[in-house]
Amino acid sequence: MIYKVISKEEFSRFVDALIRENCSYGPREVDTDRHGNPVYQFRRVHSADEVAFDYTATHSSAKHLMLPYREELSRFRFSEGDWEQDIEYRVKPRLLVGLRPCDISALNILDDVLLNGKFPSPYYLAQRKNTFIIGMDHLPLPDCFCQSLNHHTVTKGFNLFCSDIGDSYYLSVNSSKALTYLKNFAIGDPTHEDDCRLIERRKLIKQSFQTEVEVTGLPSFLDIEFDSPIWQKWGDKCLNCGTCAMVCPTCYCYDTSERIDTDLEGASRQKQLYSCNLVDFAEVAGGHNFRPGNGDRLKYRYYHHYRGFAENANQQICVGCNRCGRACLADINPKDVINDLRMEKESCMICVSPSPPRT
Amino acid sequence: MHDMRFTIPPQDINKEHFAEEVADFNRKSALMQTDRGYKCRITNIVDLTGQEKLFQLRIVNPEERRLFTFLPGQFLMLEVPGYGQIPISISSSTNNQEFIELCIRRAGRVTSALFQAGEGAMVAIRGPFGSSFPMHEMSGSNVILVAGGLGIAPLRAPLYWINEHRDRYRNVHLLYGTKEPSQMLFTYQFEEWKKVNHIDLHTIVEEPGPQWEGRTGMITELLQDIDIDADNTYAIVCGPPVMFKFVCNRLEREGIPMNRMFVSLERRMHCGMGKCCRCMVGTTFTCVDGPVFDYWSVMNLQEAI
Amino acid sequence: MQHLGFSTNKLKIGSFDFTCCEGCQLQLANKEETLPEFLDLLDIRNFREISSERFDDYDIALVEGSISRSDEVERLQAIRKQAKILIAYGSCACFGGVNSLKNHFPPDECVHEVYGDSPVETLPVRRISDVVKVDFSIPGCPVSKDEVERIVVSIATGAMISLPKYPVCVECKQQLNTCLFDLGEVCLGPITRAGCNAVCTTGKTACLGCRGPAEDINYRSFRELVKEHGLSLDEMEEKLRFYNCFEEFRDDES
Amino acid sequence: MTKVNCSIDVHHLTRVEGHGNIHIDIRNGELVDAKWAVVETPRFFEVMVKTMSPARVPFLTSRICGICSISHSLASIRSLERAMEISPPPAAEKLRLLAMHGETLQSHALHIFFLAVPDFVDTPSVIPLVESHPHIVQAGLRLKAAGNAISELVTGRCTHPVSLVLGGVSKAPDKEKLEALRAQLDAVRADLDTTAEFCSTLQIPSFVRETEFVSLRNGNTYPAIGGDLVSTDGVRRDENDYLAMTNEYKPEFTTTKFTRLSRGSFAAGALARFNNNVDLLRPEAVSVARQFGLEPVNHNPFMNNIAQLVECVHIVHDAIDLIDDLLDDPLNELKTPWKPKEGAATGAVEAPRGILYHHMEVDRHGTVCRGDCIIPTTQNNANIHHDLAALARQAADEGKDDQEIRQLCEMLVRAYDPCISCSVH
Ligand SMILES: Cc1cc2nc3c(=O)[nH]c(=O)nc-3n(C[C@H](O)[C@H](O)[C@H](O)COP(=O)(O)OP(=O)(O)OC[C@H]3O[C@@H](n4cnc5c(N)ncnc54)[C@H](O)[C@@H]3O)c2cc1C
Ligand code: SF4
Numbered sequence A: 001m002i003y004k005v006i007s008k009e010e011f012s013r014f015v016d017a018l019i020r021e022n023c024s025y026g027p028r029e030v031d032t033d034r035h036g037n038p039v040y041q042f043r044r045v046h047s048a049d050e051v052a053f054d055y056t057a058t059h060s061s062a063k064h065l066m067l068p069y070r071e072e073l074s075r076f077r078f079s080e081g082d083w084e085q086d087i088e089y090r091v092k093p094r095l096l097v098g099l100r101p102c103d104i105s106a107l108n109i110l111d112d113v114l115l116n117g118k119f120p121s122p123y124y125l126a127q128r129k130n131t132f133i134i135g136m137d138h139l140p141l142p143d144c145f146c147q148s149l150n151h152h153t154v155t156k157g158f159n160l161f162c163s164d165i166g167d168s169y170y171l172s173v174n175s176s177k178a179l180t181y182l183k184n185f186a187i188g189d190p191t192h193e194d195d196c197r198l199i200e201r202r203k204l205i206k207q208s209f210q211t212e213v214e215v216t217g218l219p220s221f222l223d224i225e226f227d228s229p230i231w232q233k234w235g236d237k238c239l240n241c242g243t244c245a246m247v248c249p250t251c252y253c254y255d256t257s258e259r260i261d262t263d264l265e266g267a268s269r270q271k272q273l274y275s276c277n278l279v280d281f282a283e284v285a286g287g288h289n290f291r292p293g294n295g296d297r298l299k300y301r302y303y304h305h306y307r308g309f310a311e312n313a314n315q316q317i318c319v320g321c322n323r324c325g326r327a328c329l330a331d332i333n334p335k336d337v338i339n340d341l342r343m344e345k346e347s348c349m350i351c352v353s354p355s356p357p358r359t
Numbered sequence B: 001m002h003d004m005r006f007t008i009p010p011q012d013i014n015k016e017h018f019a020e021e022v023a024d025f026n027r028k029s030a031l032m033q034t035d036r037g038y039k040c041r042i043t044n045i046v047d048l049t050g051q052e053k054l055f056q057l058r059i060v061n062p063e064e065r066r067l068f069t070f071l072p073g074q075f076l077m078l079e080v081p082g083y084g085q086i087p088i089s090i091s092s093s094t095n096n097q098e099f100i101e102l103c104i105r106r107a108g109r110v111t112s113a114l115f116q117a118g119e120g121a122m123v124a125i126r127g128p129f130g131s132s133f134p135m136h137e138m139s140g141s142n143v144i145l146v147a148g149g150l151g152i153a154p155l156r157a158p159l160y161w162i163n164e165h166r167d168r169y170r171n172v173h174l175l176y177g178t179k180e181p182s183q184m185l186f187t188y189q190f191e192e193w194k195k196v197n198h199i200d201l202h203t204i205v206e207e208p209g210p211q212w213e214g215r216t217g218m219i220t221e222l223l224q225d226i227d228i229d230a231d232n233t234y235a236i237v238c239g240p241p242v243m244f245k246f247v248c249n250r251l252e253r254e255g256i257p258m259n260r261m262f263v264s265l266e267r268r269m270h271c272g273m274g275k276c277c278r279c280m281v282g283t284t285f286t287c288v289d290g291p292v293f294d295y296w297s298v299m300n301l302q303e304a305i
Numbered sequence C: 001m002q003h004l005g006f007s008t009n010k011l012k013i014g015s016f017d018f019t020c021c022e023g024c025q026l027q028l029a030n031k032e033e034t035l036p037e038f039l040d041l042l043d044i045r046n047f048r049e050i051s052s053e054r055f056d057d058y059d060i061a062l063v064e065g066s067i068s069r070s071d072e073v074e075r076l077q078a079i080r081k082q083a084k085i086l087i088a089y090g091s092c093a094c095f096g097g098v099n100s101l102k103n104h105f106p107p108d109e110c111v112h113e114v115y116g117d118s119p120v121e122t123l124p125v126r127r128i129s130d131v132v133k134v135d136f137s138i139p140g141c142p143v144s145k146d147e148v149e150r151i152v153v154s155i156a157t158g159a160m161i162s163l164p165k166y167p168v169c170v171e172c173k174q175q176l177n178t179c180l181f182d183l184g185e186v187c188l189g190p191i192t193r194a195g196c197n198a199v200c201t202t203g204k205t206a207c208l209g210c211r212g213p214a215e216d217i218n219y220r221s222f223r224e225l226v227k228e229h230g231l232s233l234d235e236m237e238e239k240l241r242f243y244n245c246f247e248e249f250r251d252d253e254s
Numbered sequence D: 001m002t003k004v005n006c007s008i009d010v011h012h013l014t015r016v017e018g019h020g021n022i023h024i025d026i027r028n029g030e031l032v033d034a035k036w037a038v039v040e041t042p043r044f045f046e047v048m049v050k051t052m053s054p055a056r057v058p059f060l061t062s063r064i065c066g067i068c069s070i071s072h073s074l075a076s077i078r079s080l081e082r083a084m085e086i087s088p089p090p091a092a093e094k095l096r097l098l099a100m101h102g103e104t105l106q107s108h109a110l111h112i113f114f115l116a117v118p119d120f121v122d123t124p125s126v127i128p129l130v131e132s133h134p135h136i137v138q139a140g141l142r143l144k145a146a147g148n149a150i151s152e153l154v155t156g157r158c159t160h161p162v163s164l165v166l167g168g169v170s171k172a173p174d175k176e177k178l179e180a181l182r183a184q185l186d187a188v189r190a191d192l193d194t195t196a197e198f199c200s201t202l203q204i205p206s207f208v209r210e211t212e213f214v215s216l217r218n219g220n221t222y223p224a225i226g227g228d229l230v231s232t233d234g235v236r237r238d239e240n241d242y243l244a245m246t247n248e249y250k251p252e253f254t255t256t257k258f259t260r261l262s263r264g265s266f267a268a269g270a271l272a273r274f275n276n277n278v279d280l281l282r283p284e285a286v287s288v289a290r291q292f293g294l295e296p297v298n299h300n301p302f303m304n305n306i307a308q309l310v311e312c313v314h315i316v317h318d319a320i321d322l323i324d325d326l327l328d329d330p331l332n333e334l335k336t337p338w339k340p341k342e343g344a345a346t347g348a349v350e351a352p353r354g355i356l357y358h359h360m361e362v363d364r365h366g367t368v369c370r371g372d373c374i375i376p377t378t379q380n381n382a383n384i385h386h387d388l389a390a391l392a393r394q395a396a397d398e399g400k401d402d403q404e405i406r407q408l409c410e411m412l413v414r415a416y417d418p419c420i421s422c423s424v425h
């Protein structure tokens, strides 16, 4: 990693040049909600003016740029008694500006899951390799809890990362491409003061978290609490609407389906992001549903996120952005569910002491 | 206007070296091939019952045919272009390099399309995937195979294996139960299994018709018919989830340790590669960690059965 | 489907409309880019709106609209007799649709209001499945041509057909829409069957539930959330009533 | 030689929207009976709107008709906005006009190519034309697609609009998509030429019956949303005076109502709009009209098909200008906030088939307490009915056989492009 410093005006000239030259995405204000607050989403941007650099959080994550909600995996062309399969992994290069550390961490987690296993996903790889990422730190919102999961800072997975140190940005340059582009602009090496300001900034961010979710020992808690009544309790609220999984930066479960073209001369195999909260996620042919209740399905999402599955080395995949909590109409959020689970556990267990407090 | 200097160059992953490799799902898959299978021709279709057919598939490309090896208990993803892909247990001998047999029940979209297909149809397979029955570990022991209904399909591969290495195993029992006599699969092989391969075969049905002369009742009753040497016996159990519980509990009472009983689980699957998460059981994937689990692991996997 | 060794035949189809706006039939002529191929799948035996030729040897009957007169009952029964597969399409056919709103008023009042003293026959609105057996339903007001196309192709190629079981929110979130509850409106998306690609919420108007309830919906929680967002239950009730799709849930709580 | 006896019964006329019957009876050279009877099932929309919140009404009334749902929605919106004194922002007005254009274009294209043309080339439907006249069908499909593309982009979908709401429009179209739409419209201009060329080869029956033509007129633009109510007989009234303009009555033999103004019947629709507003048409459209010898006041109902084509030309050009206008607009003010309020007013719009009136009354609780909708086809019913008699008599005099008379009568009804299910709402 190479560190540089750039003034804010120069930075916006730099970003503007990149945005104009490429197919670019960034946080944009798209609406005003009923409380008068702006609503942001990662959308196409055509110049730096359109980017809301001081955005709070986007309603949905930027996941859809790497894992499109719907994606054609391959096409079949039918011919006389035979067929051919065409598979394309071509993605046009893109710029993604303004990603938060937790969102970059989320991509790193997706990398783990989708690129490191026995069967890496070429579709994801093509998207990931062709996305130039400029990250940005920010002060947490009152309900952010990424610090609890240690995702409030990030050291890989981006091309360039900017930390706000007053009238300039402290840049962590993580790719030669980024450095090459930057060379056309007035950048400097960080001075001792810049370093100090960066440390101050980091400290400030760390101290600004208002929400903490206790996740130590959570995997074994979850294992023990499989039959806990709290799943039923939260399940009763859950609408099975899949919103949480759609906005989450790390939910990646999917569904595939095939559709024959109207001219009957070919077919396409498509992938659609799914959610374990959707009613037929675990239904098999013949109608048997392995997770028939709302609570069973809700529990599953928590298992995947806070216990982790074997395939991703039993790691927690939640990054603590609380998008799911904010988006949930029934007001279900990780903090409350996990606290509930802990309370339940701690109130009934005398012999097992609660996990030691975090330091 | 800005200068072209700021254009991000494309990275074409199609050009990367693994593009040319042939997929080998047993070892490490070649990246480019995760959505492409081996093309197969359906060379023969046998009507077994009104619900099930046995499909014989032959991989078209000789190189791929040579590469395709599997272990008893593994499954493959069968692609029927235009209709979808589904996980199906391989129901033929691991020794058979010429063709693959799949015993398929008509259930939904993909299977119905297959049931309309004729000989010569072109489909594709990906795989094999998943874990297998520990045939080597079982050698020198007695083996009890318990099948309920379509559960006989995944048991055919271990059966072939045992028959091909019959001297390695001691007493081999096959207990097979279905709801009605007409649903019994592979009856034409029963004599061969009994006479040639010395398999102790017992069958039972729940609802006997007028023709049925054999036993009537639940499959667990067949366990009373055989002598179980608990210290030296392995069991393989396949069938509907409710059956696992009854059979395995019975066998456990007989004294067979839980880690010597094996079951094959079934879940919805869309990838077979541990990505779509549809086949999660507890915190494990049926496709990668399963479908074959020992009963001890199943007991530890919440909501497995 | 040559690669599977079986061939497909043109579907002998008839399209019939009852009490409705005929908007669903009109959809069949939309999506112009694939229209010629779509028509190629069909052998249209009876389709008054687009063709003068009328034959009674169709296998598949597409039935649009609801039933609100006795002669319609007879016509529908004759269609059922002929058709091997009867598909109800559109919310009017599947649920009664907006026409059912009239059922909330006394029949005399309806006739008097519009026709004065002239006698006009009208029955309470019924869905198609109240009168004859329906083999498959394609909901929507109007139906989505893409979905109809998918289903017709499936029938032609002998594939099983299904509708999404999950609610509209899934598709709505996939479009990156701002949730209408955040904008202060009651939206029926969380309890309505997806498949329309969340067209209404993408146009920033609330889903009125034209596709009927999704599978296994949590109506109680939905009602709670409307209350908790400080929104009007009357507005919710009016929306639930709109297409007559949520009758079974309406009296859950008072 | 004069034909002596003729009896025609068309049960459920095909290639029209809705169910209608034609009945003609000529005995001993005398016309005994000529009837245009609508047998559609009534749905009672006017009852349904009662007790409904105004915001929901346009979504309900759009379901009166699957072809002109945008017009219905906008008629309700206009009447309710006038009743509750809401003024939509200018950008919203432009978008609404564009939406109307989209609907009219697709409706006219559907009528010309799918419903009317098969008669002229003597096929039962458009399907055989796919083989015999591929380039015409392709041109028709592209025109229809362009109309649908406008509606879809502006209102969210082509049938039953989603983003036309009280106070304005709920969502601005994406600018990139607007640009693409502009390009699409630019491209279909060639298809208009092809169509005009093709139509000039068609044999338009010569039949004239003098009648009165009613349409909107605002004096500035070719009519679409709101304006004065005018007729070729010189009547001019305020929008709220719609009842005096329509004078509905119900004959025995049909479920729909008939209307009249200065004479026994009058006509609405493309030809009426043309006859009253030719001065406001774009020059490109006027020149096409001239090509067909279409000039106001034209009394041949079959020329309605040509008037529709002329309007298509006007719309495509006007829509392109509107889009250019919208591309320059920031489109950030699209909706005026409003509160329900007591009041009553009429909203008149020019639906593809003619002038459409919605009259709504909101009570002091802010709910709709009365609604009235008068549909273009209702206004045309009486004219169709009288035309049928005249046409049958003329054809019989010319010695045409039953089959020919039947064909002509069907063509006549189709030329009006009736929307029957809509007329019995
Ligand atoms: C490891 C394994 C081995 C199997 N072996 C056999 C076998 O040997 N013979 C046999 O007849 N069946 C077997 N099955 C079950 C078989 O996969 C389902 O019957 C089949 O998927 C039904 O597909 P369909 O398209 O006909 O049904 P639909 O219900 O229309 O299914 C649509 C899609 O859902 C998925 N799906 C539905 N049910 C299942 C299911 N039970 N398992 C996985 N995916 C499902 C598939 O992706 C399919 O494309 C096996 C399943 C698993 C997991
Ligand atoms: S907080 Fe919610 S949305 Fe964010 S990563 Fe965790 S589970 Fe996903």
Ligand code: SF4
Pocket (backbone or CB within 6 Å): A243, C168, C169, C170, C172, C173, C177, C178, C179, C180, C181, C187, C188, C189, C190, C198, C201, C207
């Ligand atoms: S707008 Fe409606 S459909 Fe969309 S997320 Fe919100 S509730 Fe669901």
Ligand code: SF4
Pocket (backbone or CB within 6 Å): C140, C141, C168, C192, C193, C196, C197, C198, C199, C200, C201, C206, C207, C208, C209, C210, C211, C212
């Ligand atoms: S969003 Fe709702 S009302 Fe709109 S089409 Fe979809 S289901 Fe129907």
